Amino acid sequence: MEKMATRKAYGQALVEIGSENQNLVVMDADLSGSTMTKEFKKVYPERFFNMGIAEQDLYAAAAGLALSGKVVCASTFAMFAAGRAFEIIRNSIGYTGANVKICATHAGITVGEDGASHQTFEDLALMRTIPKMTVVNPSDGVSAKKLIKQAVAMDGPCYIRLGRAEVPVFYEEDADISLGKGNLLKDGKDVTIIATGIMVNEAMMAASDLEKEGISARVIDMHTIKPLDEEIILKAAKETGKVVTAEEHSVIGGLGSAVAEVVVKNCPVKMAMVGQMDTFGESGKPDQLKEKYGMTSKDIYEKVKSLF
Amino acid sequence: MNTKELEQIAKKVRVDIIKAIHAAGSGHPGGSLSAADIVTALYFDEMNIDPANPKMEGRDKFVLSKGHAGPVQYAALAERGYFPVEDMMSLRKLGSKFQGHPNMHYVPGIEMSTGSLGQGMAVCVGMALANKMDENPGRIYTLLGDGEIQEGLIWEAAMSASHYHLDNMVAIVDNNGLQIDGKNDDVMTVKPIDEKFKAFGWHVVVIDGHNFDEILAAFKEAKETKGRPTAIIAKTHKGQGVSFMADDPGWHGKAPNEEQAKQAVEELGGEW
Ligand SMILES: Cc1ncc(C[n+]2csc(CCOP(=O)(O)OP(=O)(O)O)c2C)c(N)n1
Ligand SMILES: [Mg+2]
Numbered sequence: 388m389e390k391m392a393t394r395k396a397y398g399q400a401l402v403e404i405g406s407e408n409q410n411l412v413v414m415d416a417d418l419s420g421s422t423m424t425k426e427f428k429k430v431y432p433e434r435f436f437n438m439g440i441a442e443q444d445l446y447a448a449a450a451g452l453a454l455s456g457k458v459v460c461a462s463t464f465a466m467f468a469a470g471r472a473f474e475i476i477r478n479s480i481g482y483t484g485a486n487v488k489i490c491a492t493h494a495g496i497t498v499g500e501d502g503a504s505h506q507t508f509e510d511l512a513l514m515r516t517i518p519k520m521t522v523v524n525p526s527d528g529v530s531a532k533k534l535i536k537q538a539v540a541m542d543g544p545c546y547i548r549l550g551r552a553e554v555p556v557f558y559e560e561d562a563d564i565s566l567g568k569g570n571l572l573k574d575g576k577d578v579t580i581i582a583t584g585i586m587v588n589e590a591m592m593a594a595s596d597l598e599k600e601g602i603s604a605r606v607i608d609m610h611t612i613k614p615l616d617e618e619i620i621l622k623a624a625k626e627t628g629k630v631v632t633a634e635e636h637s638v639i640g641g642l643g644s645a646v647a648e649v650v651v652k653n654c655p656v657k658m659a660m661v662g663q664m665d666t667f668g669e670s671g672k673p674d675q676l677k678e679k680y681g682m683t684s685k686d687i688y689e690k691v692k693s694l695f
Numbered sequence: 696m697n698t699k700e701l702e703q704i705a706k707k708v709r710v711d712i713i714k715a716i717h718a719a720g721s722g723h724p725g726g727s728l729s730a731a732d733i734v735t736a737l738y739f740d741e742m743n744i745d746p747a748n749p750k751m752e753g754r755d756k757f758v759l760s761k762g763h764a765g766p767v768q769y770a771a772l773a774e775r776g777y778f779p780v781e782d783m784m785s786l787r788k789l790g791s792k793f794q795g796h797p798n799m800h801y802v803p804g805i806e807m808s809t810g811s812l813g814q815g816m817a818v819c820v821g822m823a824l825a826n827k828m829d830e831n832p833g834r835i836y837t838l839l840g841d842g843e844i845q846e847g848l849i850w851e852a853a854m855s856a857s858h859y860h861l862d863n864m865v866a867i868v869d870n871n872g873l874q875i876d877g878k879n880d881d882v883m884t885v886k887p888i889d890e891k892f893k894a895f896g897w898h899v900v901v902i903d904g905h906n907f908d909e910i911l912a913a914f915k916e917a918k919e920t921k922g923r924p925t926a927i928i929a930k931t932h933k934g935q936g937v938s939f940m941a942d943d944p945g946w947h948g949k950a951p952n953e954e955q956a957k958q959a960v961e962e963l964g965g966e967w
Contacts, residue, residue: 417874417875417882437876437882440813440845499721500795503796504810505810670795671787671788671790
């Protein structure tokens with residue numbers, strides 16, 4: 388399978404959107420080569436602003452541009468976007484409803500060698516608690532591009548979580564992907580795996596291993612964490628009776644929590660969560676870290692089995 | 696220690712940096728090399744520390760606020776005798792104590808875990824305040840990147856260090872003129888750094904950050920300065936000591952391959 392980092396898809400999407408939408412402004416905080424906003428800067432330098440290593444200023448200034456009529460994509464690493472600038476995003480972007488797309492890269496354990504100070508597992512939790520905020524975590528290059536375009540086209544704040552590592556591209560170019568709608572990737576009747584981001588591909592692998600053992604697993608790509616597609620979750624809970632969530636994020640507050648909130652209120656079923664287990668990360672190769680911290684297809688497989 | 700000896704040690708520190716980053720296959724050579732002389736001077740001459748007793752009462756403390764330069768701190772600690780140099784060759788590998796950015800719980804001599812720019816400086820204000828409260832003679836040193844000082848937090852900390860008359864605190868700016876996306880001047884102007892610190896109430900010394908006489912004199916001047924903190928603006932070259940890395944932003948966060956590492960070590964007079 389072809390591989391591509393979702394941040395690379397972001398760079399391409401920016402250039403494409405920039406040609407149609409003269410109103411698009413792109414901003415960064417000294418990481419344009421890593422977040423890929425450099426691609427936009429090359430073509431539209433007059434609509435690109437580097438704010439230096441000043442993430443709070445980045446998001447407050449983005450709010451100002453947006454409140455003056457621009458649509459802004461503002462990027463840095465997820466740690467420094469959702470983390471460092473949290474309260475600015477909450478008050479100047481969320482509370483005001485400013486049309487800012489917080490396109491945050493290098494999320495999660497697959498940051499790799501830079502280690503714990505740069506590996507954020509808290510961003511989805513932080514962002515989804517902000518009223519009016521749309522929260523998106525694409526699973527591959529194709530869906531990332533489509534979701535970024537839809538996010539820019541809608542009005543209002545949006546957090547888009549992107550990755551550093553190259554991940555398999557499994558969607559076809561013409562795949563039907565819409566913001567706010569979970570994608571049913573594989574039907575199944577015994578259990579449902581609801582995954583987001585890079586864990587979607589792991590979920591597909593786990594499902595095929597489970598199939599060999601006679602367990603029929605449904606797989607849903609939940610690329611939009613907020614607003615959450617409750618319908619597809621409840622249908623899955625009712626029809627399969629068991630739900631396992633998988634995310635490259637803390638099991639506290641992210642996709643797992645969001646799904647549990649829906650399930651417990653409407654259709655309580657057995658659930659298990661795969662994700663970072665309330666601990667910090669460390670330096671290492673992305674694949675080694677995924678294994679050590681329990682975010683592989685094998686972990687999903689085992690969590691599913693534990694429900695039977 | 697005399698400056699000839701310090702120069703020799705700084706060379707070893709630079710060799711260790713190159714070898715460790717090469718072995719890791721990733722990391723930040725540029726900003727580690729630009730800081731090598733300053734960090735060597737701190738650990739080998741300026742600071743009151745004891746490698747045999749890293750938690751010694753009343754010791755001076757150094758916080759690497761620009762945490763991506765971890766290899767320079769690891770190398771200086773190793774050369775100073777905190778642990779064998781070989782240990783740091785596991786840099787950035789799974790399970791290593793030598794994390795991509797320094798972790799205070801893993802490596803003796805590291806006083807603060809850093810990596811998120813701007814925070815180390817502000818933590819130093821707290822350490823300096825605590826030492827004042829406790830009448831602890833320990834002095835607090837921090838090293839800042841010139842890109843790092845674009846963070847608002849740096850100036851909030853600069854304000855509080857001055858407000859609380861923290862003459863037991865020294866901030867050194869590694870003024871290599873470069874950050875990730877290019878020159879400071881192109882990304883976000885930080886000049887005039889000296890005037891900014893002066894305006895915040897700091898005593899300011901501007902030096903050549905690769906000249907040990909000037910580095911040691913600046914530390915002495917800081918010690919003699921009472922009632923306010925001292926900022927040392929050290930003019931440096933990113934990648935100093937390795938011809939093909941010098942003043943090139945491309946070497947901010949890239950590991951040398953074997954051929955490059957070999958050449959770098961040879962230029963530094965080390966053994967491959
Ligand atoms: C809060 C924060 N924002 C962004 C980064 C990513 N980053 C790491 S190093 C760096 C550039 C640092 O430039 P400078 O301070 O000049 O360091 P030096 O040139 O000495 O290496 C950036 C943006 C970070 N580590 N922390
Ligand atoms: Mg610099």
